[in-house]
């Protein structure tokens with residue numbers, strides 16, 4: 236065993252999985268997670284420790300369970316009829332599936348951005364950003380306005396929309412809509428932001444903007460991004476998890492996964508030999 | 511009854527050759543839809559033609575006149591127009607909230623096993639003939655309302671300024687309010703099933719957006735489903751209004767058949783459809799017949815307008831705004 240070197244960046248040179256976990260505080264700690272949709276098993280014994288204030292990419296061929304795994308982090312899978320799971324997920328040490336946890340409150344702590352942008356079409360830009368706070372009972376105009384601006388700035392959207400905050404959110408371009416959804420999620424000041432292929436419907440420039448955002452976002456929260464685009468994972472993540480057929484094959488620092496993966500399957504996927 | 515809405519022409523049998531089949535299909539559907547338009551135009555023309563006598567004599571006064579005296583040969587339709595509109599609006603006011611709530615419950619809130627049985631029951635209710643609703647209303651609903659509900663309503667609501675008038679005067683049981691209530695019962699099934707289709711077509715990503723913000727199920731329904739579907743739900747309601755306006759049998763049995771315009775909703779009234787049904791057999795003078803034909807023309811005009819509006823609202827909703835996302 237390699238002697239344990241000091242924390243954080245230094246750990247990058249280390250191959251041991253343990254050292255990855257040492258690299259930072261663990262945000263999401265997943266243990267032996269299995270998930271079924273009816274009789275169909277979608278996840279097999281997934282265990283992963285996702286570090287806080289980093290961005291972690293989940294890659295893998297489509298249908299391998301990336302979205303499903305992501306949805307167990309905010310209990311969104313419970314919305315799909317027939318989904319059952321076993322195993323544990325801890326968020327900063329707190330068991331997400333303990334009976335005391337109310338999923339609606341959990342989802343305020345773990346925000347989510349979807350594959351297709353989904354602003355509420357009957358709401359204005361302002362209302363879209365603030366809807367989560369309103370649901371939370373925040374009425375104070377000052378707080379709301381501050382949060383509106385800070386979140387739109389964080390989503391790099393403020394300059395584009397500040398003069399027409401009262402126009403419908405669906406009037407924006409696809410990329411802007413997706414950034415609006417990011418602002419909407421960030422308005423809740425989540426501890427984790429889950430992004431499920433947030434760029435798959437966007438053009439390269441809009442994609443680039445969102446990738447740039449991730450650097451800012453991870454100073455505020457832990458970012459977990461699902462992507463089927465390996466370049467994207469390479470560009471905007473610190474850690475990468477590779478999944479295949481419902482199993483977690485490998486999880487490590489992104490450079491390591493892309494340059495010198497431990498598993499043959501990972502290498503085959505990275506080099507495009509299957510997928 | 512006026513069901514000229516959302517009518518889909520019957521599908522013709524499949525032709526053997528594919529290209530030919532396509533062409534033939536297009537042609538047949540085109541002919542079928544044209545024939546419906548031709549039918550409606552012809553109907554309108556015939557009514558117009560038969561009502562010429564009365565149109566020429568009374569002109570616009572036919573619509574604003576309040577006196578209907580077949581012996582004296584004076585015909586004014588306002589009480590009937592009022593009866594039709596007020597009872598239909600009452601029906602709509604009662605039916606829409608109940609139907610939309612039921613539809614929302616059935617699409618998003620009810621346990622899955624409960625949904626299909628309830629939907630089937632509602633669809634069965636839509637098939638009950640209106641004369642049966644009328645009988646039920648006369649035998650059960652009206653006596654119950656007259657003895658228990660209306661007196662209490664009057665006690666509570668009459669002292670309120672402005673709206674108090676609506677609940678004043680003697681209570682007969684039959685009347686505008688009773689016919690509004692039976693209309694509500696009759697249009698709830700159709701509004702509920704159309705609303706349910708509309709709510710089901712709200713894309714799931716809208717619901718997920720709300721869930722992901724920590725919305726409860728009710729909040730999801732409110733911010734993501736109902737507000738998204740507003741326009742379509744409006745269409746469903748207008749569709750129900752179209753039904754209510756043309757409904758004849760049950761209303762005739764319950765409305766009281768008295769050509770009066772009274773401030774009170776407890777007072778008896780009369781509806782366009784009811785007058786036509788009641789008087790046409792006995793109309794002996796050409797002027798009387800002609801006036802009844804003009805009533806029919808007015809009714810056709812009102813229901814067609816309402817139905818077309820409904821069709822447009824529902825259609826723009828289900829084609830443009832939605833498209834289920836896989």
Ligand SMILES: Nc1ncnc2c1ncn2[C@@H]1O[C@H](COP(=O)(O)OP(=O)(O)O)[C@@H](O)[C@H]1O
Nearest residue numbers: 272275277296297298299300301302303304315
């Ligand atoms: N709501 C659902 N009901 C049933 N099966 C599902 C559902 N969602 C996903 N699945 C199945 O679970 C597997 C994993 O899906 P998913 O997590 O969406 O994959 P990915 O996001 O990696 O493409 C697939 O086989 C998919 O068909």
Ligand SMILES: [Mg+2]
Nearest residue numbers: 301302303431
């Ligand atoms: Mg997916």
